[in-house]
Amino acid sequence: MKSTIAQVRSYDRSVQLLMVNQFTINLGFYMLMPYLAAHLSGTLGLAGWLVGFILGVRNFSQQGMFLIGGTLADRLGYKPLIIAGCVLRTVGFAAIGLVDSVPALLVASAATGFAGALFNPAVRAYLAADAGERRVEAFALFNVFYQAGILLGPMVGMLLTGLNFRVTCLVSAAIFAVLSAVQIRALPARRANDAPQGSGQQQERVLSQWRTVVANRAFLLFSTAMIGSYVLSFQVYLALPLEVRRVGGDGEFGTAAVAVMFAVSGLSTIVGQTRVTAWCKERLEPGRALAWGLLTMGAAFVPLLAASALPVPAGGLGLWLLAAVPPTLAALLLALGTMIAYPFEMDTIVRLSGDRLVATHYGLYNTICGIGITLGNLLTGAALDAARAAGVSALPWLVLSALGLGCAAALYGLQRSGHLTRPEAVPQPVVA
Numbered sequence: 001m002k003s004t005i006a007q008v009r010s011y012d013r014s015v016q017l018l019m020v021n022q023f024t025i026n027l028g029f030y031m032l033m034p035y036l037a038a039h040l041s042g043t044l045g046l047a048g049w050l051v052g053f054i055l056g057v058r059n060f061s062q063q064g065m066f067l068i069g070g071t072l073a074d075r076l077g078y079k080p081l082i083i084a085g086c087v088l089r090t091v092g093f094a095a096i097g098l099v100d101s102v103p104a105l106l107v108a109s110a111a112t113g114f115a116g117a118l119f120n121p122a123v124r125a126y127l128a129a130d131a132g133e134r135r136v137e138a139f140a141l142f143n144v145f146y147q148a149g150i151l152l153g154p155m156v157g158m159l160l161t162g163l164n165f166r167v168t169c170l171v172s173a174a175i176f177a178v179l180s181a182v183q184i185r186a187l188p189a190r191r192a193n194d195a196p197q198g199s200g201q202q203q204e205r206v207l208s209q210w211r212t213v214v215a216n217r218a219f220l221l222f223s224t225a226m227i228g229s230y231v232l233s234f235q236v237y238l239a240l241p242l243e244v245r246r247v248g249g250d251g252e253f254g255t256a257a258v259a260v261m262f263a264v265s266g267l268s269t270i271v272g273q274t275r276v277t278a279w280c281k282e283r284l285e286p287g288r289a290l291a292w293g294l295l296t297m298g299a300a301f302v303p304l305l306a307a308s309a310l311p312v313p314a315g316g317l318g319l320w321l322l323a324a325v326p327p328t329l330a331a332l333l334l335a336l337g338t339m340i341a342y343p344f345e346m347d348t349i350v351r352l353s354g355d356r357l358v359a360t361h362y363g364l365y366n367t368i369c370g371i372g373i374t375l376g377n378l379l380t381g382a383a384l385d386a387a388r389a390a391g392v393s394a395l396p397w398l399v400l401s402a403l404g405l406g407c408a409a410a411l412y413g414l415q416r417s418g419h420l421t422r423p424e425a426v427p428q429p430v431v432a
Contacts, residue, residue, distance in 0.1 A: 004274055008141055014130045014188050015138055018123055019145040021082070021179060021187075025119070026149025028175035031157030032093060032168055039165045044100055054102075054109050061113030063370030069114075070121035070363020071209060077191040078126040078359065083183050085119030088112075090176040097169025120366060125359035126190050128350045135350065136286075139343040140277035144270050151266035192358060213360050218419040219352040223368045225414060226290075228407030229341055230369045231376030232297040232400060233334055236265055239380055239396060240327040243304060247312060248323030257324040265331040269339055276339040286344040286351075287415025291408045293341025298404015300333035305397040337404075348420055376403075 008016055040051045073081040092111035099105060131138035160168040213219070240261060245254045280289045307326040313319040353361040380396060387395040414420050 004141065004144060007137065007274060011134070011138060011141075012130055013186075014190075015127060017183070017187055018127050018130075019142055021183065022123060022142060023145040023149040024175060024179050025086070026146055027153045027156065028089070028093070028172040028179075030150050030153025031160065032096075032172045034154050035157055035161045035165060035168065036096070040105070043165060046102070050102060054105055057106055058109040058113040059370075059374075061110040062116040063113075063367060063374075065114050065117035066121060066363040066366040066370065067210070067360065068363070069117040069119070070125070070357075070359040070361070070366075071206060072118070073122035073125060073359035073363075074192040074209070074357050075206075077189055078122040078129075079183070079187050079189045081122040081359075082119045082126070082187065083180055085115040085117075085122070086176050086180040086183065088118065089115035090173045090180060093169050093176065094173035097166040097173070117363075121359040121362040124346060124362045125192065128346070128358060129190060129192075136281055136343045136347045137274070137277060139346040140273050140339075142346075143339070143342050144273045147266045147269040147273075151263065151270070154262075192356075209357055209360060213353075213357055213364055216352065216361075218414075219349070219361060219365075220368075221414060221419055222348060222352060222411075223365050225407055225410040226345060226365075227369055227372030227376070228403045229294055229297060229338070229345070230373050231380070232294075232300070232404055233338055234373055234377065235301075235380065235400065236262070236331050236334060238377055239384060239400070240330055242384060244323055244327050248320065253320060254323070257320075257327070260324065261328045261331045264328050265335045268332055268335045272336075273339050276336070277343050280340055280344070285415065286348055287411060287420040289344045290341050290348070290420075291412040291415065293337045293339075293344075294404050294408035294411060295337075296340060296404075297334055297337030298401045298408060300330045300337065300404070301397040301400045303329040303333075305394055305401065308394040308397060352420070 008019060037051055037055065040046045040054060041048065046054075069081060069085075088111050092108045092115060095104065095108035095111070099108060127138055127142060128135050157168055157172075160171055241258045244257045244261065248254045248257055280292075284292065303326040307322060310322065312322060349361055349365055350358055380400070383396040383399050387393050411420075
């Protein structure tokens, strides 16, 4: 931990603030979101389809609007979009706690999603600009703060929700309000190198900006190949908890086993991310590191594949071990694969952009991967249902392992063909 703190202090103040910001953003978000569905269905008594619709609106308003957020960040500067996103999430989370009508909840949910679309591309583009040649290491540290927020948020939210869900919403809104004020005061203004200075023909400029990004074939190939990493890592929230409960049941043991799985995933990243990145950077080219990361994520499902060949004990220690150990090993390997790939993934986006329209590239990348997650989860859910119906519990783990292997092969091919090694311009962030 001391070495991590020392690394953080070696960066400019703006980079340090962006890392703390991301921790706080995730803390405020994850202390509320895991408990929102229970509030909507339980406290407010909404039908299941309405709960799903409200949550779906939030997800769509974020994933579908990343390109808009990235475009605005490149045009208006990174700081205004980061602040706007935090202010909008302040209003949205406060409204979720205070309103109970469906139209108001839909508006509030959409606002919280759009807020993420505003600040996410801007934060990453800002970090890449100010970290300069050290951006791989900066993104490794960024992931440590990111995961720490994910780990701590649900714990704080559980305590507050035990009092009242409205308290959770208002505390989360207060966190974003304080974060907004801090950034207004302390975050230096930054603009993209190629941000337009004039105001004429704005619509044509935006369309031209999008055409430039969409015409970047190497970037689109890379984005498509990386979809698998997001589908695989999302199984910590979907397939792995379902497997724990399928084998171990829905009681206290299942809840505890899922909690342990999340803790192992988050803590391993906090403890190991910077060491893994340093080891990979010393020994591997970026494209090879990405391929190894995806291969590791695909291998994460091998313990579950092996466990599917074993008979399920009727009870006792054997049942508990079979329910908890393979999913926890899978979560650990998924975290390791993400640790290997994530810093080089973020760096590769900047490199493929040629240091032009960086936030727009991040925005389109997030949109592509978001669509991939949705489709991937539908297919994973179908595989889980088919496995239950046919009595072939190995089917989803075979599919997910094959996905990791295929994406790793695609990334290795892109590296070999030179698609991931495009020369980049020297970044020169401009003070607004």
